Amino acid sequence: MAYVPAGRKASDVPPGTMKIAVVMGTFILLANVNGQIHATSNVCPHAGAALNYGRLDGPEVECALHGAVFDVTDGEVIVGPAPYGLDSYPVKVEDDEVLVDLG
């Protein structure tokens, strides 16, 4: 597939923060780790909590509901109870506009 606008400016997602975006009907989590924006699915695979309500610490987002932890750079589970990881999407930034490739 191709890169499509995420409807967010990179400057709206400063380092250490997260924002939700809706891309082609899919909820996406944008997370800025040390100046680099990463995109994953926003729904926790454990019980469906929205991860944008969680806490970002470096590359790790902690689900607010039961504490699963994911690496936002690749979507992998670091701490359960989530049974599997998040979808991870390529990101690029052009003229401050965040673009995401949903694949």
Ligand code: FES
């Ligand atoms: S819904 Fe995220 S850990 Fe349970």
